[in-house]
Every structure is written in C-alpha cells, then in structure tokens.
Amino acid sequence: MTGKTTNHIKLGMFVLAGLLFLIITLYFIGKDRDLFGRTFILKTRFHNVQGLVPGNNVRFAGIDAGTVRKIIMINDTIVEVVMVIQNKMQPFIKKNAITAIGTDGLMGNKVINIESARQEAPHVAEGDILTSRRPLNTDDMLRTLDRTNNDIAVVAENLKTTVWKLNNSTALWALLNDKGIPADMRRSVANIQIATARASAMMANLDQMVAGVKAGKGSLGRIVTDTILATKLDQAVDRINSVGEEAGKLAGQLRAAVTSFQHDLNQGKGTINALLKDSVMAIRLSNSLGNIEQGTNAFNQNMEALKHSFLFRGYFRRLEKQQQKAAGNKMALQ
Amino acid sequence: MLTLQQHIPVKTPTAGQPVITISHLNKSFGKNAVLKDFALTLNRGEHLVILGKSGSGKSVLIKCIIGLLQPDSGSIEVLGEEITTLEHDALDQVRAKVGFLFQSNALYDSMTVRQNLEFPLRRHWIQVTQLEVDHMVQEALEDVGLAHTIDMMPAELSGGMQKRIALARTLILRPEIILYDEPTAGLDPITGREIIDLIMQVRQKYGSSALIISHDMNCVRLTADKVIVLFEGRPYATGNYATLERSEDPGVKQFFQ
Amino acid sequence: MQLPVKTRHFLEEAGSLSAFMGRFLTSIFKPRFEIGEFFRQCYVIGYRSLPLIALTAFIMGLVLTMQLRPSLIAYGVESQLPAMVGIAIMREIGPVITALIFAGKIGSSIGAELGSMKVTEQIDAMEVSGTNPFKYLVVTRTLAAMLMLPVLVLLGDAISLYGAYLGVNIKGATSFSLFFTQVFNNLAFSDVLPAFIKSFFFGLAVGLIGCYKGYYSSKGTEGVGRSANSAVVVASVIIFLIDLLAVQVTDALGVN
Numbered sequence: 001m002t003g004k005t006t007n008h009i010k011l012g013m014f015v016l017a018g019l020l021f022l023i024i025t026l027y028f029i030g031k032d033r034d035l036f037g038r039t040f041i042l043k044t045r046f047h048n049v050q051g052l053v054p055g056n057n058v059r060f061a062g063i064d065a066g067t068v069r070k071i072i073m074i075n076d077t078i079v080e081v082v083m084v085i086q087n088k089m090q091p092f093i094k095k096n097a098i099t100a101i102g103t104d105g106l107m108g109n110k111v112i113n114i115e116s117a118r119q120e121a122p123h124v125a126e127g128d129i130l131t132s133r134r135p136l137n138t139d140d141m142l143r144t145l146d147r148t149n150n151d152i153a154v155v156a157e158n159l160k161t162t163v164w165k166l167n168n169s170t171a172l173w174a175l176l177n178d179k180g181i182p183a184d185m186r187r188s189v190a191n192i193q194i195a196t197a198r199a200s201a202m203m204a205n206l207d208q209m210v211a212g213v214k215a216g217k218g219s220l221g222r223i224v225t226d227t228i229l230a231t232k233l234d235q236a237v238d239r240i241n242s243v244g245e246e247a248g249k250l251a252g253q254l255r256a257a258v259t260s261f262q263h264d265l266n267q268g269k270g271t272i273n274a275l276l277k278d279s280v281m282a283i284r285l286s287n288s289l290g291n292i293e294q295g296t297n298a299f300n301q302n303m304e305a306l307k308h309s310f311l312f313r314g315y316f317r318r319l320e321k322q323q324q325k326a327a328g329n330k331m332a333l334q
Numbered sequence: 335m336l337t338l339q340q341h342i343p344v345k346t347p348t349a350g351q352p353v354i355t356i357s358h359l360n361k362s363f364g365k366n367a368v369l370k371d372f373a374l375t376l377n378r379g380e381h382l383v384i385l386g387k388s389g390s391g392k393s394v395l396i397k398c399i400i401g402l403l404q405p406d407s408g409s410i411e412v413l414g415e416e417i418t419t420l421e422h423d424a425l426d427q428v429r430a431k432v433g434f435l436f437q438s439n440a441l442y443d444s445m446t447v448r449q450n451l452e453f454p455l456r457r458h459w460i461q462v463t464q465l466e467v468d469h470m471v472q473e474a475l476e477d478v479g480l481a482h483t484i485d486m487m488p489a490e491l492s493g494g495m496q497k498r499i500a501l502a503r504t505l506i507l508r509p510e511i512i513l514y515d516e517p518t519a520g521l522d523p524i525t526g527r528e529i530i531d532l533i534m535q536v537r538q539k540y541g542s543s544a545l546i547i548s549h550d551m552n553c554v555r556l557t558a559d560k561v562i563v564l565f566e567g568r569p570y571a572t573g574n575y576a577t578l579e580r581s582e583d584p585g586v587k588q589f590f591q
Numbered sequence: 592m593q594l595p596v597k598t599r600h601f602l603e604e605a606g607s608l609s610a611f612m613g614r615f616l617t618s619i620f621k622p623r624f625e626i627g628e629f630f631r632q633c634y635v636i637g638y639r640s641l642p643l644i645a646l647t648a649f650i651m652g653l654v655l656t657m658q659l660r661p662s663l664i665a666y667g668v669e670s671q672l673p674a675m676v677g678i679a680i681m682r683e684i685g686p687v688i689t690a691l692i693f694a695g696k697i698g699s700s701i702g703a704e705l706g707s708m709k710v711t712e713q714i715d716a717m718e719v720s721g722t723n724p725f726k727y728l729v730v731t732r733t734l735a736a737m738l739m740l741p742v743l744v745l746l747g748d749a750i751s752l753y754g755a756y757l758g759v760n761i762k763g764a765t766s767f768s769l770f771f772t773q774v775f776n777n778l779a780f781s782d783v784l785p786a787f788i789k790s791f792f793f794g795l796a797v798g799l800i801g802c803y804k805g806y807y808s809s810k811g812t813e814g815v816g817r818s819a820n821s822a823v824v825v826a827s828v829i830i831f832l833i834d835l836l837a838v839q840v841t842d843a844l845g846v847n
Contacts, residue, residue, distance in 0.1 A: 004631075010634065010638050014641060022787065400719055402715050436712045
C-alpha cells in the first residue's frame with residue numbers, strides 16, 4: 001500500500017510539473033500579448049502599412065506599449081490600424097503624439113512607434129486617432145544609400161587621381177611664381193560668377209514662364225500651347241540649367257584651388273611646395289583657364305542668342321521694362 | 335458484484351440434478367465446423383471427462399460454457415441460466431459460481447500470487463473486507479499446499495506450482511462447478527499425478543461438480559465418473575472408464591492403447 | 592469485384608481498428624471505471640517514461656541549437672537562435688520526437704504485454720473473473736497514454752529548451768533570463784496550443800494501436816513479437832499522419 005501511495009505522489013508531481021510548464025508558457029505568451037493587463041484602444045491611419053500585421057508590437061518611446069489588434073482598409077488609400085495599448089501607458093501618451101511604422105532591426109518585424117510631440121496636449125483617450133508620419137521605407141533608404149555609395153566611390157577615385165597627379169607634379173612652382181595666373185584666375189572666377197548669377201536668375205524666370213506656358217497663360221502661352229514647342233522649351237531650359245550648374249561648379253572649384261594655393265604659398269611649406277615642378281601641369285592648367293574663359297564667353301553668347309530668339313523676345317523685353325521700373329536694380333539683362 | 339452473504343446459493347439444485355445441460359450446440363469458425371449438434375448433461379457432484387484429440391473442439395466447448403465464445407446455435411444451461419442469451423452482468427453472476435482452470439494457467443504475470451488470488455475475489459465481490467480477503471487467500475493457498483509462495487511472482491514458480499496457484503485462484507470463489515481445461519497438459523507424469531490428486535481432494539472437500547477436458551488417460555481414469563469421447567464435433571461415445579476401455583470401437587479404442 | 596489481397600487486408604485492418612476505437616470511445620463513459628488500474632497505468636506509462644523522454648529531449652534541444660547556429664551566423668541573425676529553437680521545439684520537434692520515443696517505448700510494451708496476455712489466456716481469465724478486459728486493459732492504457740503524452744511533451748519541451756539554452760551557451764553567452772525572454776517573446780498561442788492538442792491525439796494513437804495489436808495478437812510467441820513490432824511501426828506512421836492532418840487543420844483555421 002505504501003508503494004502505491006508513493007507512486008501516486010510521484011505521478012502527481014509529474015503531472016503537476018507538466019501542467020506548471022504549460023501554465024507558465026501560456027502566461028508568458030499572454031503577458032506578451034497583453035491578455036491579462038488592462039488595455040485601451042488607439043487608432044492611427046496610414047497610406048501604406050508596409051506589411052504590418054496584427055500582433056506586431058507598438059512602442060512608445062521605445063518601450064513595448066501594446067500590440068496591433070487589427071488592420072482595416074478605410075478606402076482605396078487609407079488603412080486604419082487599431083492598436084491595443086496598456087493602460088499604464090495612458091498618462092504618458094498625448095493626443096498630438098505621432099505614429100510611424102518602423103522595423104525592428106534592419107530585417108525584423110514591423111513595429112509602430114509612437115513618439116511624443118513637443119507641444120502640450122491632453123492625454124489620449126479610448127479610441128483616439130493619432131496622426132501618422134509617412135513611414136521611412138527601408139527599400140527607398142537602401143536605394144539612396146546605394147547611389148550615395150557609388151557617388152562617393154567616384155569622388156574618392158577622382159580625389160585619388162588628383163592627389164596622385166599633385167604628388168607627381170614638378171613645375172607647379174613655376175606656375176605659381178607667374179604673378180599673372182592668380183590674377184587671370186580671379187578674373188575668370190568673377191566672370192563665371194556673373195554668368196552663374198545670370199543663369200540662375202534666368203532659370204528662375206524661365207521656370208516661372210514655363211509654368212505659365214504650361215498653364216496656357218499670356219500671349220506667349222497662347223503661342224506655345226502646341227506641345228512640340230513646349231517640349232523644345234523644356235529641353236532648352238534643361239540645357240541652360242546644366243550649363244549654369246557646370247559654370248557654378250567650375251567657379252567653386254577654382255575658388256577653392258586658388259585659396260589653397262595662396263595659403264600654401266603664404267606658409268612657404270607643405271607638400272605642394274616640394275611637388276610643384278611639373279611644367280606640363282602648368283601648361284595644362286593655363287589651357288584650362290583659357291577654356292573656362294572661352295566657355296564663359298560661349299555661354300554669354302548663348303544667352304544673347306536666346307534673348308533674340310523669337311520665342312523669348314517678348315519675354316526678355318517685358319523683363320527689361322520691369323527692370324527699368326525697378327530703381328537701382330542692376331541685375332541681369334540691359 | 336455479490337456480497338459474501340448473497341453468494342451463498344439460494345436455489346441449490348440437489349444432488350443428481352443437472353447443473354450443465356447442453357443441447358443442439360453448433361459452433362464453426364469460417365467453414366470449419368468444430369461442434370456439430372453437440373449435447374451433454376453434467377449432474378451435481380459428478381466429474382465428467384471429455385476425451386478427444388487435439389483440435390477436436392474440446393476447448394471451444396468449454397469456452398462456450400463459460401461464455402467466452404458465442405455458439406452459432408443451440409442451448410447451454412448452466413445452473414438454470416441460459417448462458418447464450420444472458421446479459422453481461424447476469425453472466426458475471428453465473429461465472430462467479432463456475433471456476434475455470436486454464437490450460438496455460440493464465441496467471442497475471444504482472445501481479446504477485448496474492449494479487450492473482452485477490453483479483454477474482456475483489457472483482458466478483460465488492461463488499462468484502464481486507465481481513466476476509468486475506469483469510470480466503472490463505473485458505474486457498476493451503477488447499478494447494480503453497481502458502482509460502484504468497485508474495486512471489488508467477489514467473490518465479492515452476493510449471494506445476496503455477497498450475498496449483500491457478501487452481502487456488504479457481505477455488506477461491508468456492509465454485510459449484512469447475513471446468514478443467516487439460517489440467518495435466520505440459521506437466522511431467524509425477525507433477526501431473528499431484529494435480530490429479532489435488533482435483534480429487536477438491537472434490538472431496540467442496541463437493542463440486544466438474545467438467546474435465548483431457549487426453550491424458552491417467553487423468554481420465556482417476557477422475558472420471560463418466561467419459562464422453564468427442565469425435566468430429568459430436569459425442570461419439572459415452573460411458574464410464576471401465577466400459578469404454580473394453581470397447582471394440584476403433585474410434586474409442588485409439589485412446590486406450 | 593475481388594480486391595487484391597493486400598488491399599483487402601489493409602481495409603480490414605483499418606475497419607477493425609476504427610471499430611476498436613469506437614468501442615474504446617463508448618467504453619470510456621460507461622461504468623465500471625477501473626480507476627485504480629488507470630492510475631497505475633498513468634504511473635507506468637507517464638512517470639516511468641520520463642527519464643527516457645528527458646534524455647532524448649535534452650539532447651534534441653542541444654543538438655538542434657548547435658546545428659542551427661552556423662546557418663544563422665551565415666545570415667547574421669545569430670541573436671535569433673533562441674527564438675528559432677524555441678519555436679521549432681514547441682511547435683514540432685518536441686511533440687513529434689516525444690511521441691515517436693513514446694511509441695517506441697509504450698506502444699511496444701503495451702503491444703507485447705497484451706499480446707502475451709492474450710496468448711496465455713490471461714485476457715480470458717480476466718473475463719471469467721468478472722472483469723471486462725477491454726475496460727481493464729484497453730481503456731485504462733489508452734486513456735493513460737492519451738493523457739500522459741501531453742504531460743511528457745510539456746516536460747520534454749521544457750527540458751529541450753534547457754538543452755537549447757546550454758547549446759547557446761557553448762559558443763556564446765546568454766543569460767538565462769534573456770534566453771527565456773527571447774523564446775517566449777517569439778512564441779504565440781498558435782505555436783503552443785495546437786502542438787499541445789495534437790499531442791493528445793498522438794497519445795491516443797500510441798495507446799490505442801498498442802492495445803489493438805496486443806488484443807488481437809495471433810497465437811504463439813512469434814505473434815507477441817509481431818504485435819509489439821507492428822504496434823510501434825503503425826503508431827509511428829499514424830503520428831506523422833496526425834501531424835500532417837494537424838498542420839492542415841491549423842492552416843485552414845488560420846491559426847498557423
């Protein structure tokens with residue numbers, strides 16, 4: 001009989017241990033899913049929930065605050081997300097808090113992050129709809145990152161070449177001793193700057209005009225409602241745009257070069273001092289400066305031509321009149 | 335199902351009255367007809383031996399009597415009850431009064447001798463105290479002369495001892511009828527003789543009726559009041575040992591050579 | 592039309608097994624209840640199987656973790672190891688491996704025990720002794736197997752997780768509480784409950800088939816051996832079939 005009792009005790013312990021593990025498991029899962037705490041409902045709306053599913057975590061200030069209960073399509077562009085939030089979080093979440101869909105790690109589950117806004121606001125209540133922010137899409141992010149990476153690689157490659165060239169230069173001294181070159185450079189820079197300023201001003205005007213044309217406004221608008229003309233106009237604007245950008249870049253680079261040369265020269269030391277001995281490089285630099293001047297001239301000519309083209313004549317004329325009216329304005333076209 | 339008091343038979347048939355009556359019994363397995371229009375009568379206090387070759391349907395007959403097999407047709411009346419139509423509970427009540435000694439002993443090998451003997455007691459009699467059970471187990475074991483084996487497992491016992499324990503388990507319910515299925519089969523002649531002696535002692539002490547299935551002539555000679563020779567599913571010849579021994583019938587004679 | 596012999600045997604077997612199960616189901620609720628024998632069987636079938644289950648479960652958890660680690664490192668998600676192992680164990684490995692070990696131990700022992708009882712007429716002796724052997728032997732054992740296997744699965748899961756915890760710590764260092772949090776944070780009811788429920792069916796299959804094979808064992812020692820053997824084989828196959836069925840059901844119910 002005692003043996004039988006012992007067996008029953010062992011059996012009881014065995015079964016209880018098993019059930020205990022079951023209960024612990026279920027409790028912890030339930031705790032994780034907010035089944036046992038008191039909760040309330042908050043809602044938010046997105047255009048795109050990026051694969052968010054019911055059961056995903058909701059975080060407030062990085063702390064797990066609840067879970068997504070359901071996701072409802074409101075119409076063809078808006079998706080409503082219903083969240084179950086722990087009651088203990090209620091005093092901290094304000095009505096103006098912002099929700100955003102994030103990712104747990106780079107590849108992890110989606111989460112909804114609730115962030116506080118700086119402004120004061122009353123606490124949220126059951127069923128409130130929080131405003132949402134356009135989610136940061138990892139795909140987009142990665143794509144941008146990829147492009148940036150490529151750019152950096154190109155820049156680094158260029159920089160390497162430049163440094164290598166500089167390192168191998170023998171006659172930059174001669175170039176730098178030529179008093180004329182800095183002056184030339186400065187002049188070119190000034191020219192380029194003027195050209196750039198003009199170009200950008202013209203760009204602004206052109207943009208405005210193109211907008212007007214597209215909308216079919218004004219006399220010019222009437223003339224160019226023809227779509228072929230509009231396309232040509234767009235192309236022209238694009239070309240001008242790129243020329244302006246190039247000019248701007250050139251100006252910036254030149255200015256930087258001049259500044260650094262002068263700095264080095266003033267110091268009378270540095271690597272450049274030892275390395276500026278390449279006469280070929282000097283000639284090349286001088287040639288480039290000539291090219292830049294030519295380029296600037298050509299650009300100015302282009303501008304002139306543009307002014308006289310039948311399309312833009314009326315526009316430039318009107319611009320002239322406006323400028324004459326505006327006292328003390330020396331900008332752009334005479 | 336019965337209390338100790340209820341178990342004392344109320345309508346005990348007087349000596350000489352039939353306790354088992356079988357008539358027109360048919361039983362076949364598939365196409366093999368084992369029992370064909372079989373009939374027999376066992377009277378109170380009588381020891382009837384059924385003699386037959388292996389596979390002649392002796393065991394089938396005895397299992398039909400205890401309700402382990404359902405006959406195809408015919409009537410089996412045991413202690414005034416028609417076995418073939420009895421409900422389960424009523425059948426159990428009849429079974430409590432009929433002991434069955436299995437050919438293979440059928441001792442529960444996961445239980446000790448004591449538990450083996452207690453098993454039918456506790457099963458048939460719900461209201462019985464531990465003291466009474468202990469007393470009855472002791473008495474049954476003493477009947478077969480194996481009181482010392484009470485806490486042993488069946489596997490620790492020899493074949494003859496197992497047979498005697500099995501007999502003790504059969505006797506513990508004080509059956510009115512005992513069915514012996516090949517009681518001496520598989521035992522050496524000396525042990526077999528011991529078992530035969532035991533059967534005679536039981537008869538003397540309890541005055542029970544018995545149906546013995548055997549092809550051991552020694553057993554038949556010593557235990558039988560009446561012998562039925564079973565041949566091809568029918569009672570081929572009936573008589574006492576002495577008359578059958580003198581029979582010239584080849585079907586009978588083959589057993590007595 | 593005459594069916595091929597093997598097909599006929601198979602259908603016959605399937606039919607009589609179904610009838611056996613029907614008899615089991617109807618017998619559960621009808622007195623008399625063999626409570627004492629049921630508890631004894633629970634002890635034998637459940638408690639006595641624990642050491643074996645514990646050993647295999649522990650090794651399973653440990654090995655699974657060590658096997659998964661290289662793949663997860665390759666994907667740079669080594670930190671997800673506890674979550675992966677936890678889900679694998681709780682959902683599939685725990686119940687199925689435990690059930691298979693259980694089939695090997697209990698299915699064969701029930702098959703052999705009942706088979707030898709059948710052969711040595713013990714089942715008949717029981718019937719004659721005023722006991723319904725079906726209730727005394729089959730119902731108690733099947734019910735005990737059905738109820739004890741889920742307990743064994745739960746304990747096996749727990750021990751497996753502990754093995755996994757050690758496995759994580761062989762090559763790295765994780766606190767028990769972090770491991771624990773990671774495992775349970777990644778589990779859902781839909782991981783645990785279907786696995787728990789299906790383990791009842793695994794237990795039912797093992798117990799019922801062991802009993803069926805033993806109860807209808809053919810004569811002779813060879814028959815007993817065959818009962819034990821086919822009890823394990825059939826039970827193992829049926830465990831996988833139930834597993835297949837379970838995943839379909841959970842899938843259809845949308846709780847997967």
